[in-house]
Amino acid sequence: HLYITPNKENVGGTAYFGAQCRTSELYSYGDYGVSLKNLSEVGTKTSFFTYIGNDDNKAREGIEIIFSGSDPNIVTFNYYLKGNGEHKYSYDLNFDSSKEFLNYGFRWTSESIIYFVDEKPIYITNKSPSNKARIYLNNYTESNSIIGWIDKPSEEIKNDALVEWVSYKAID
Numbered sequence: 774h775l776y777i778t779p780n781k782e783n784v785g786g787t788a789y790f791g792a793q794c795r796t797s798e799l800y801s802y803g804d805y806g807v808s809l810k811n812l813s814e815v816g817t818k819t820s821f822f823t824y825i826g827n828d829d830n831k832a833r834e835g836i837e838i839i840f841s842g843s844d845p846n847i848v849t850f851n852y853y854l855k856g857n858g859e860h861k862y863s864y865d866l867n868f869d870s871s872k873e874f875l876n877y878g879f880r881w882t883s884e885s886i887i888y889f890v891d892e893k894p895i896y897i898t899n900k901s902p903s904n905k906a907r908i909y910l911n912n913y914t915e916s917n918s919i920i921g922w923i924d925k926p927s928e929e930i931k932n933d934a935l936v937e938w939v940s941y942k943a944i945d
């Protein structure tokens with residue numbers, strides 16, 4: 774379970790605490806996967822991604838699969854190279870991805886990223902990050918650091934994102 778809970782004491786000036794888990798090890802080229810049901814409440818995001826660097830660092834690199842609770846029919850694929858994350862591609866799943874577990878993933882090679890939904894290739898890039906990165910899962914809502922980037926929650930968040938499994942298999 775990746776919970777979003779009320780911040781009753783207003784720590785940090787945000788209404789909610791999100792959930793995040795990550796690996797301590799760094800991973801490189803390979804097949805990455807997750808089986809999840811994302812959260813479908815306005816003002817929330819659920820994501821599975823790799824990441825290395827700092828948000829304000831031009832060396833930031835990573836690969837993302839992102840779900841917006843405002844529209845659970847859409848999954849967004851993105852990647853960061855040298856701090857630039859303007860490589861978004863949104864895909865219409867034609868169903869509410871918060872209703873059942875589905876498998877999402879990507880194959881990361883030195884030349885490309887292939888994004889998958891239930892083992893079906895959806896989007897292919899012709900570039901990819903080169904630095905090893907940690908694997909992350911998170912569920913979050915608006916905070917002071919991302920105001921304007923995500924819709925403000927309209928009511929109390931009552932649900933959570935569910936993860937069945939996460940996988941990684943190295944490739945040459």
